[in-house]
Amino acid sequence: xxxxxxxxxxxxxxxxxxxxxxxxxxxxxxxxxxxxxxxxxxxxxxxxxxxxxxxxxxxxxxxxxxxxxxxxxxxxxxxxxxxxxxxxxxxxxxxxxxxxxxxxxxxxxxxxxxxxxxxxxxxxxxxxxxxxxxxxxxxxxxxxxxxxxxxxxxxxxxxxxxxxxxxxxxxxxxxxxxxxxxxxxxxxxxxxxxxxxxxxxxxxxxxxxxxxxxxxxxxxxxxxxxxxxxxxxxxxxxxxxxxxxxxxxxxxxxxxxxxxxxxxxxxxxxxxxxxxxxxxxxxxxxxxxxxxxxxxxxxxxxxxxxxxxxxxxxxxxxxxxxxxxxxxxxxxxxxxxxxxxxxxxxxxxxxx
Amino acid sequence: xxxxxxxxxxxxxxxxxxxxxxxxxxxxxxxxxxxxxxxxxxxxxxxxxxxxxxxxxxxxxxxxxxxxxxxxxxxxxxxxxxxxxxxxxxxxxxxxxxxxxxxxxxxxxxxxxxxxxxxxxxxxxxxxxxxxxxxxxxxxxxxxxxxxxxxxxxxxxxxxxxxxxxxxxxxxxxxxxxxxxxxxxxxxxxxxxxxxxxxxxxxxxxxxxxxxxxxxxxxxxxxxxxxxxxxxxxxxxxxxxxxxxxxxxxxxxxxxxxxxxxxxxxxxxxxxxxxxxxxxxxxxxxxxxxxxxxxxxxxxxxxxxxxxxxxxxxxxxxxxxxxxxxxxxxxxxxxxxxxxxxxxxxxxxxxx
Numbered sequence: 001x002x003x004x005x006x007x008x009x010x011x012x013x014x015x016x017x018x019x020x021x022x023x024x025x026x027x028x029x030x031x032x033x034x035x036x037x038x039x040x041x042x043x044x045x046x047x048x049x050x051x052x053x054x055x056x057x058x059x060x061x062x063x064x065x066x067x068x069x070x071x072x073x074x075x076x077x078x079x080x081x082x083x084x085x086x087x088x089x090x091x092x093x094x095x096x097x098x099x100x101x102x103x104x105x106x107x108x109x110x111x112x113x114x115x116x117x118x119x120x121x122x123x124x125x126x127x128x129x130x131x132x133x134x135x136x137x138x139x140x141x142x143x144x145x146x147x148x149x150x151x152x153x154x155x156x157x158x159x160x161x162x163x164x165x166x167x168x169x170x171x172x173x174x175x176x177x178x179x180x181x182x183x184x185x186x187x188x189x190x191x192x193x194x195x196x197x198x199x200x201x202x203x204x205x206x207x208x209x210x211x212x213x214x215x216x217x218x219x220x221x222x223x224x225x226x227x228x229x230x231x232x233x234x235x236x237x238x239x240x241x242x243x244x245x246x247x248x249x250x251x252x253x254x255x256x257x258x259x260x261x262x263x264x265x266x267x268x269x270x271x272x273x274x275x276x277x278x279x280x281x282x283x284x285x286x287x288x289x290x291x292x293x294x295x296x297x298x299x300x301x302x303x304x305x306x307x308x309x310x311x312x313x314x315x316x317x318x319x320x321x322x323x324x325x326x327x328x329x330x331x332x333x334x335x336x337x338x339x340x341x342x343x344x345x346x347x348x349x350x351x352x
Numbered sequence: 353x354x355x356x357x358x359x360x361x362x363x364x365x366x367x368x369x370x371x372x373x374x375x376x377x378x379x380x381x382x383x384x385x386x387x388x389x390x391x392x393x394x395x396x397x398x399x400x401x402x403x404x405x406x407x408x409x410x411x412x413x414x415x416x417x418x419x420x421x422x423x424x425x426x427x428x429x430x431x432x433x434x435x436x437x438x439x440x441x442x443x444x445x446x447x448x449x450x451x452x453x454x455x456x457x458x459x460x461x462x463x464x465x466x467x468x469x470x471x472x473x474x475x476x477x478x479x480x481x482x483x484x485x486x487x488x489x490x491x492x493x494x495x496x497x498x499x500x501x502x503x504x505x506x507x508x509x510x511x512x513x514x515x516x517x518x519x520x521x522x523x524x525x526x527x528x529x530x531x532x533x534x535x536x537x538x539x540x541x542x543x544x545x546x547x548x549x550x551x552x553x554x555x556x557x558x559x560x561x562x563x564x565x566x567x568x569x570x571x572x573x574x575x576x577x578x579x580x581x582x583x584x585x586x587x588x589x590x591x592x593x594x595x596x597x598x599x600x601x602x603x604x605x606x607x608x609x610x611x612x613x614x615x616x617x618x619x620x621x622x623x624x625x626x627x628x629x630x631x632x633x634x635x636x637x638x639x640x641x642x643x644x645x646x647x648x649x650x651x652x653x654x655x656x657x658x659x660x661x662x663x664x665x666x667x668x669x670x671x672x673x674x675x676x677x678x679x680x681x682x683x684x685x686x687x688x689x690x691x692x693x694x695x696x697x698x699x700x701x702x703x704x
Contacts, residue, residue: 031540161492
């Protein structure tokens with residue numbers, strides 16, 4: 001499965017670079033920032049794993065035995081959308097590095113400092129906003145190049161926009177949570193996981209591939225559900241890693257999610273299950289500037305002894321059974337069932 | 353002509369509100385910010401004149417005697433795109449009011465203050481970025497609803513994306529100019545006028561309407577050129593107003609463009625035409641914190657005595673002849689020729 005996505009990434013990545021190159025001369029004619037921006041987009045985007053793009057091709061292959069040039073275009077569009085969202089997110093989160101490189105707005109801050117421009121910080125933010133916007137336009141432009149039947153194209157564009165809107169609304173909620181002290185309910189967290197991770201990362205590409213393969217609504221509904229289960233499992237596992245993994249394992253300081261008081265399913269469930277005394281102790285730990293290994297150990301033990309871990313594990317097991325059942329039910333070749341099952345296991349077990 | 357656009361605005365505005373309303377229940381299902389955002393978008397967008405949307409319908413009527421539901425959808429898409437760009441621009445320019453109301457990010461700053469959220473300023477900026485992004489997605493979603501033939505839709509989506517990309521790149525250049533002290537050439541200014549005002553405000557809607565009416569490439573080329581001429585005239589007249597109009601006439605402090613050292617065609621041409629002594633004096637005036645009526649008078653007199661005004665007037669006359677000739681050459685009904693001519697005269701003469 002990892003080999004499959006690595007291989008697909010290479011294909012998408014090459015076509016991604018070609019697509020940007022076809023725009024180069026038009027961009028050059030407008031101004032200096034055109035080719036400069038294409039160059040930055042290329043490095044930023046190809047630095048990722050392009051799982052979303054790979055899932056488009058996987059869904060197409062599952063149903064039609066092969067992916068098409070349209071599939072590649074939609075894969076590139078998804079990767080471009082994702083890149084643009086990340087560019088805007090990095091501004092919102094004030095993140096200067098991603099995947100070991102300077103984020104786009106941070107690159108423009110550097111640019112401003114080199115050229116001795118006034119207010120490098122706002123220059124970087126403003127340029128970052130523009131680059132994200134242009135990335136969205138570049139992505140939508142790809143839809144005009146599809147050769148699929150008109151109904152397929154409309155269905156795809158409509159589904160695509162709907163899911164992107166949901167992600168945007170969830171991002172607003174996330175911004176709100178980060179600035180607010182009010183309690184976050186379990187339902188709010190699960191709906192965030194559903195729209196911002198699961199549907200966006202798994203459902204959107206899988207269903208896009210299925211739409212391109214002309215699949216009936218019944219199969220599309222199965223893939224929607226599969227994407228949601230895969231994605232929520234992925235997110236919960238991600239939270240677990242962020243809470244408890246050691247520095248060596250994830251390359252980040254331990255307990256960073258505890259320090260940031262990140263509103264996860266573990267966080268809300270834990271607070272529901274502990275005594276007042278323990279709650280007070282947790283309130284001292286979550287959000288504290290320095291997180292010691294003893295603090296992490298305390299939280300971890302409480303997650304287990306309070307039954308939080310058991311409840312969440314049970315939920316993951318349910319999701320994983322539902323995903324397995326869908327994979328079994330799909331009328332696709334066994335090689336694709338193997339890949340989907342491996343993806344499920346990867347999301348369940350991954351350690352970084 | 354003004355009556356025509358007022359009438360069209362009413363139509364587009366009603367359909368704009370209906371379109372947002374059709375999204376309301378889906379948005380409500382996602383979270384609180386969905387309906388809240390639709391409400392803010394509605395008030396912000398319908399507060400404008402919707403000239404761009406009106407031009408789409410005008411172009412359709414010119415060629416087909418009537419506008420279609422597709423025309424309305426494209427008009428709404430253009431207005432939504434424009435709204436979203438303004439939302440992002442207001443963040444970049446740090447503008448808290450527009451058309452007498454709080455800008456969108458400023459509204460979210462107010463929201464944060466009311467709810468006592470932490471860091472209202474960044475909360476407002478982050479929410480504003482999200483709202484702009486969602487506006488773009490809502491706009492592109494409309495393209496999936498068009499009933500035009502597939503080639504028409506592709507042509508439209510491709511043209512649309514291309515022009516939006518050009519606007520984004522020009523916005524980057526504008527951000528750069530605002531932070532940089534390096535000289536701006538006449539060519540750079542004219543290319544800014546072409547892409548950021550003329551093609552975006554006039555060419556994009558006119559050509560979109562023509563594409564929907566299935567016009568041949570020859571007519572589309574005429575409208576492209578017409579839009580450019582109309583728009584550059586509009587922009588230069590806008591600059592003149594910003595430089596010399598009195599406070600009562602435009603409702604802004606006099607000489608605000610002089611204080612902001614705005615890089616206009618007047619500015620670069622003037623600096624090319626004056627003596628070293630005059631240049632030094634101008635350098636003291638442009639960018640000064642307080643602009644007196646005497647300063648404005650000095651700049652105005654120099655614009656005339658240096659021949660700057662004559663050169664620019666000549667350029668405007670050229671553009672206006674070219675526009676008139678295109679209007680004459682178009683095979684459209686005389687009532688539409690009258691409207692286009694009135695639009696040309698409006699752009700030439702408007703005083704606020």
